[in-house]
Amino acid sequence: MVFYLVGNDSDFQDSQMRSFNVGGVEVMVVKIAGNYYAIGNVCTHRDCPLSDGFLEGYVVTCECHGFQFDVTTGEVVGIPLIDKEPSYEVKMEDGKVSVRV
Secondary structure (H helix, E strand, O other): OOEEEEEEHHHOOEOOEEEEEEOOEEEEEEEEOOEEEEEEOEOOOOOOEHHHOEEEOOEEEOOOOOOEEEOOOOOEEOOOOOOOOOEEEEEEEOOEEEEEO
């Protein structure tokens, strides 16, 4: 697994979800209270982009059908009728944000 640069710390606003193609994988990166989290950006229910959804605290709600995922782990919130999202390691070093896929 390799770390891929996705931007500078200054490029990310708090609680703003951003999507990236990282090594051929669709990933959503979000900064919350100074910490970075990355999960798959494609909803495991119907392939909608999670970065177009709604974030409340640490839970993203898919705008297509309302399925919810914890951005810290990718786990499904509520009734687990669908698969969890993959989660990825994020590091911030020298003001650069990178995701390992």
